[in-house]
Amino acid sequence: MMVFRTLPEPENLGDELTKLRFSKVSITPAMSQLVASRIRIPVEAPASSCVIEFQNILIVLSTPSGFPIKSLEEVKDFYPAIFSVAPHPERTDRYSFLSTEEIVKRMEAFDWKVSHASQSGKSNFGRHLVRMTNEQLEGLPDFGDEIIPQIIVDNSHDGYTQAEIHLGLYRVISATGLIISIPGMHTSFRFKHVGANPEEFSDLLGKIAECYKNMMPHIGEMMKVELTNEEKEDFIIRAIAAREPWKFVDEDDNIKINKIKRLNNLEEILTPERNEDSGNDLWSVFNVIQEKMIDGGYSRISDKGRKSKTRTIAIPSRNVDLNKKLWELAEHYLETKKEEVKEEVKEEEIKEFQWL
Numbered sequence: 001m002m003v004f005r006t007l008p009e010p011e012n013l014g015d016e017l018t019k020l021r022f023s024k025v026s027i028t029p030a031m032s033q034l035v036a037s038r039i040r041i042p043v044e045a046p047a048s049s050c051v052i053e054f055q056n057i058l059i060v061l062s063t064p065s066g067f068p069i070k071s072l073e074e075v076k077d078f079y080p081a082i083f084s085v086a087p088h089p090e091r092t093d094r095y096s097f098l099s100t101e102e103i104v105k106r107m108e109a110f111d112w113k114v115s116h117a118s119q120s121g122k123s124n125f126g127r128h129l130v131r132m133t134n135e136q137l138e139g140l141p142d143f144g145d146e147i148i149p150q151i152i153v154d155n156s157h158d159g160y161t162q163a164e165i166h167l168g169l170y171r172v173i174s175a176t177g178l179i180i181s182i183p184g185m186h187t188s189f190r191f192k193h194v195g196a197n198p199e200e201f202s203d204l205l206g207k208i209a210e211c212y213k214n215m216m217p218h219i220g221e222m223m224k225v226e227l228t229n230e231e232k233e234d235f236i237i238r239a240i241a242a243r244e245p246w247k248f249v250d251e252d253d254n255i256k257i258n259k260i261k262r263l264n265n266l267e268e269i270l271t272p273e274r275n276e277d278s279g280n281d282l283w284s285v286f287n288v289i290q291e292k293m294i295d296g297g298y299s300r301i302s303d304k305g306r307k308s309k310t311r312t313i314a315i316p317s318r319n320v321d322l323n324k325k326l327w328e329l330a331e332h333y334l335e336t337k338k339e340e341v342k343e344e345v346k347e348e349e350i351k352e353f354q355w356l
Contacts, residue, residue, distance in 0.1 A: 064294045064312050064319060065170065065177035066116030066131060072104060079119040081128045081157060088125040088158045098163040098191055100155045104130055106201050111136055112151065115170070116177070120315050127156040129316045131168065131177060137212060146173055147219075149212045154320060163191040165204075166320065167211055173276055176291050179323035182218065182331060185211060222283035222330065225337045232285055235329060236266050239289050242325040243313070265299040282337070286330040293326060294319065 069075055076083055082104075087097045104114060112132040119128035130153040137149045150168040154161065167187045169178040180187045189204060227235070241248045241255040248256045260266075269292045270285075272278050277288050292298050296310035313319050 063116070063175055064314055065175065066118035066129060069114055069117055072101065072114055072117070072130070075117045078122070079117055079128060080122070080124045081119050081126050081155075082117065082130065084124045084157050086157075091157075091159050095159060097157065098155060100128065100130065100153060100163070103153055103155070103163065103191070104132070107132055107151070107153070107205075110134075110201060110205050112205075115150070118314065118316050118319075120317060123158075125157040127154070127158075127161055127316045129154055129320070131170070133170065137209065147171055149215075150177065151208060152177075152179060152320070154316070161317075165189045165191075165208070166324075167208065168323075169215075171287065173274065174287070174291055176287070176294065177323070178287075178290060179320060179327065180215070181324040181327040183328075185214065187211065219283060222286065222334055223281050225282040225334055226280050227282055227285050227333065228280075231333065232270060232280070233266060235285060235333065236269050236289060237261070238329055239293050239326055240264055240269075242329065243293050243322055263301045263303070269298050282330060282333055286326070290323070290326045293322060 067075055067079075072082060082100045085099065087095050091097075108114075112134045114130055115133050116131040117129065120126040132151050132153065133148055148170045150170050152166040152168045153163075154166055155163040165188065167180040169180065170176075171178065186207065189207070237255060237257055237260050240260050248260050250256060270288060272284075272288050273291065277284050277291075279285075294313050296312045298310055300308050300310050302308065313322055
């Protein structure tokens with residue numbers, strides 16, 4: 001069970017959470033009054049996560065990667081779908097139920113440990129994510145412990161999504177979780193069933209480990225690619241369109257560029273949260289934009305001129321989909337730059353041939 005400590009009653013909940021470095025948590029005055037009478041925070045939880053209890057109701061504040069945990073038992077009270085033992089009652093007998101808890105237990109047998117969990121809604125069947133890390137894999141070579149390989153168990157019991165494992169990365173310095181999506185590389189694996197044969201899981205995890213070995217040179221390529229100011233702005237515009245297509249993409253799939261520039265502070269989005277992310281290389285720019293798109297918090301003007309801040313993308317379905325789209329955008333610029341280099345080399349060879 002999760003161990004809690006009770007904080008003194010604050011006059012303003014937002015101020016109290018700010019002291020604990022909850023800088024990206026938006027608290028309305030109404031919510032402040034509702035839960036200010038009693039606040040409990042897990043003793044072992046980092047300052048980026050919080051559980052507030054009010055009249056036996058648990059309100060969970062967590063990172064975009066989910067609630068940091070060391071055991072699934074810590075989230076049993078507020079992420080029930082992880083522990084479901086049966087599908088939604090409207091599913092037919094043909095529906096193949098896969099227990100997330102069982103998948104996680106089998107992963108744990110191969111030294112994978114839970115690190116974060118999240119869920120859409122409060123039902124026993126909604127979409128949920130469990131992030132896991134493996135100390136034996138350590139950080140990716142040449143990156144130290146800044147980037148830690150992860151697998152993300154993605155499942156639901158309502159029939160809308162199939163149990164799947166995504167390959168991911170966790171950046172310790174920013175506490176952000178990336179989800180890998182590389183053309184030509186298997187970066188997600190779907191389950192047809194959870195069999196009793198441990199060799200099946202061993203084979204699956206062997207493929208996952210091999211994929212991570214190929215990640216280091218790939219990220220190294222991103223680090224060598226320099227983006228121009230125009231390309232960085234283009235990246236931001238495409239990222240915002242991917243984040244809110246209903247607002248910034250028309251019926252013909254054209255991006256509303258002028259509207260994006262008018263309503264969003266692009267310079268703020270491109271400003272790194274820390275010095276370590278400064279730089280014009282693709283990897284740095286991608287991580288800055290990914291953090292802003294997922295975490296939110298950048299300035300926005302509504303169509304009526306009202307100033308506001310964007311919200312965190314915490315819903316599992318949107319988090320996974322947007323994370324993949326952002327990685328695919330980075331891949332687009334990587335391939336574009338490769339083609340430019342090929343063209344430059346080709347032109348140089350032609351010039352050399354003509355000179356001869």
